[in-house]
Amino acid sequence: MKKILILNGAGKKNGNTAAMIRAFSEAAKENGNEIQEFWLQTMDIHGCMNCGGCHKKEKGSAEPCVQKDDMYRIYPAFREAEVIVFASPVYWWDITGTLKTAIDRLYAPMVTASGGSPKQIVLLMTSGGSPIDHVLDWCQNLKSWLHWKLVGSAMNDVEQAKQIGEGIQ
Numbered sequence: 001m002k003k004i005l006i007l008n009g010a011g012k013k014n015g016n017t018a019a020m021i022r023a024f025s026e027a028a029k030e031n032g033n034e035i036q037e038f039w040l041q042t043m044d045i046h047g048c049m050n051c052g053g054c055h056k057k058e059k060g061s062a063e064p065c066v067q068k069d070d071m072y073r074i075y076p077a078f079r080e081a082e083v084i085v086f087a088s089p090v091y092w093w094d095i096t097g098t099l100k101t102a103i104d105r106l107y108a109p110m111v112t113a114s115g116g117s118p119k120q121i122v123l124l125m126t127s128g129g130s131p132i133d134h135v136l137d138w139c140q141n142l143k144s145w146l147h148w149k150l151v152g153s154a155m156n157d158v159e160q161a162k163q164i165g166e167g168i169q
């Protein structure tokens with residue numbers, strides 16, 4: 001059983017990305033995994049200011065960022081999660097701004113983390129046809145810098161999203 005955090009960067013509530021997330025989640029829950037999903041579109045999340053405040057916090061701080069917005073709902077789930085799902089439609093050949101903004105803000109809990117195991121990443125994306133090669137490259141950077149591991153990625157493929165969910169246990 002794993003704790004899974006889904007960061008949903010879609011703008012649409014019941015669109016293509018939501019269908020991928022649903023397929024993944026239903027399969028992952030069947031295995032007894034615990035899921036917390038945040039639909040970022042509805043949340044008050046501001047961009048990282050690069051103020052350096054997080055570098056002055058104590059390791060393991062429950063308040064890693066000086067900006068106390070809705071990221072404070074995500075931070076506890078992020079700390080506990082073993083699997084992080086980045087779910088997003090392609091907007092302008094990339095992940096959405098809402099997802100990128102939330103990811104930037106994960107810098108604070110990473111900087112203040114006191115140990116912990118590397119996270120596993122799942123990428124669920126949809127597009128009108130553009131490839132996501134550079135997003136996969138970006139995951140490789142996460143892998144080398146943070147030692148996180150990409151355990152699955154699906155693009156416009158609900159069945160594949162389901163299979164990735166089934167594989168998490």
Ligand SMILES: Cc1cc2nc3c(=O)[nH]c(=O)nc-3n(C[C@H](O)[C@H](O)[C@H](O)COP(=O)(O)O)c2cc1C
Nearest residue numbers: 012015016017089090091092093126127128129130
């Ligand atoms: C602002 C915006 C930008 C988009 N840019 C791209 C793009 O660069 N390449 C692409 O293939 N599709 C693009 N699309 C299409 C979406 O990626 C596609 O329709 C996706 O499945 C929408 O997901 P959703 O139903 O979860 O909102 C764009 C859509 C929007 C609204």
